[in-house]
Amino acid sequence: MPRNETRPLAKGEPARIPDWAEVQSGLVRYLRAQGARIDIAEDIAQETLARLIAISREKEIVSLFALGFRIADNLLIDRHRWDSRHGLAPDPEIQGDTPSLDRVMDSRRAVEVFQRCLNRMPRLRREVLVRRRLGQESCQAIGEDLSLSPKAVEKHITRGLIDLRRAMEKAGIDRPGWDG
Template sequence: MVLASIRNQHLEGAPPGYDWYAIQMALKRYLRGRGARHDIVEDVSQETLARLVELAGTQQIGSVFSLAFRISDNLLIDVHRRDSRLVGEPDEEVHSDQPSLNRILDSRRAMEVFSRCLKKMPPLRREVLLRRRLNQESCRAIGDDLELSAKAVEKHITRGMIDLRKALEQAGIDLAGRD
């Protein structure tokens, strides 16, 4: 509906005898008083007027303002129900057994840091560390194959782990503190 035609009280098909502009202004004040957003005020007042015009053409209305406020209240309820369905918070938190996105990204970065660090290690230290940590070989088996004492194998593993931790710290990655 065009506001100018409401102001002049010449709504197409609207029954005469009602000040539609005054009704619309009263509706807007009422809706704003109910805390409705500006866009909702406009929509609800227009829809309410459309329904009032239709009803006024077919029946006698005792109190047009009371009916207008009742219609607008019902429309507000419908708008709030629709909005709450669209943006409602879930009642329960969703839990997943999958790692969080931050954990996945940190793990990928950590793998890149590990790879670079391993490439920089002395070959013997890298081989000892990989055989122990990835292949889970015993220190004795690694020592026998590489002709090293078990103590020397343990020292290579310790130094390799220190190198890896330092590389992670320098990259700002803390895998222990993540979910």
């Protein structure tokens, strides 16, 4: 646990009393955004609150929501693992359109790998790739802004995509169409 989330209470120091109802509703919203069904989100939020209350009796929680989200994430992963081990696949009709936890975790990992790879790229290659793929700018416009020929812009894009593909493969992420 990061040092900035809690600190020991000094002897005789009273703990601040947070608005636990607000924390619980924030946790449920967070868990729902992570793809948890409402019943699971409420159960995990309740367990998270119990843990936060226990921690708050011994330490001051500096960042209540950060610690709560971290605990909730871990409980959600534990729940998913338990369900998987015991053959309790989620019912697609109950789950609705929310992505599975596996898909959410895979996507987060892919974004982390993607971001690390972008950060390691030469500045010009990264800028060209981001402007073209995310900004949807034309090679001509990028070239004019950066004093590059359209062919040079295309080469930067190609090399950037190769870098990203290699990083994804090295990390074991198989995402068909991610660079399409």
